Amino acid sequence: MELIEFSRGLPQNFFRRHILGGENPLKVSGFLEANGVAKLWGFDYFRDLGESLLVPVKTFDSNGDIRVSTTSLSDYVRSIERYELDQKSNRPAYCHDIPIFHLLPDLIDGVRSMPSSIFPLWYRDSWWQFAQFFMSPSGSITPLHFDTLMTHNLFFQVAGVKEFYLLPFSERSNCYRRGWRWFDVDPLNPSEEKHPKYRPDRCLKVTLRPGDLLYMPPGMLHHVITKQASISFNVDFHTKLSVCRSFRFVSESIPAPSLYYNTVALAGLFLGFNKRYLFSLYKSYLNYIS
């Protein structure tokens, strides 16, 4: 596995070469700025916007549990700002996987200049419906996992800095798997004693700064640490090949809800079913993922 890097622009054959056939992660530095989506939303923007907007925030416990509570977006931004000034207080939880364009439809105008050709045809006219939002204070961690639907992932870093620790899907048997998609190995702090099969030389570190784009192919294991208070969003999507492949993982206990959502995507990608109708069947997914 190697990281393929571009600066700002994308090559002509980006979708065909790197997304349809690719197995490697790919980073495009300065992608958002180059596509007119620069400095779109800072912390100020959400602080002033979200007084009445309630969002779930999550804590990932070391035993693998995820605890969820609710706060107003403005209060949440203020708690991050306080924490970043004086890191002695408790770190605020992680605002993780929020379907932001459904909660704040005005934000869609800010991303219309993005080239939709980076998505499969079926997604292009409204790719933002599939986007998930992340806001986090420095030090927040999303532990090692792969994405539950076995989708491709385009990850957009809007503000702050994140480090991704990436491992190929083929390393899943060496990372001490828990259930379908979580892993016990901590690539930042590996323990030879506890996890002797883990191969740190297979792990690739990728740093994302404001404006950067990271593409991860289906099944790529990722562990993510927020280095500087961060705002990001991603779009998980299927191609015909990735959605068909996902049904193979019945033998690895892919959960029934994931198979349900992939059946919906299959109907869209192969049969071209109207997205307006299909999306209502898919929408609950955006609140289902961790």
Ligand SMILES: O=C(O)CCC(=O)C(=O)O
């Ligand atoms: O940014 C993070 O902390 C997690 C991102 C992630 O897991 C994803 O995009 O699938």
Ligand SMILES: [Fe+2]
């Ligand atoms: Fe993920």
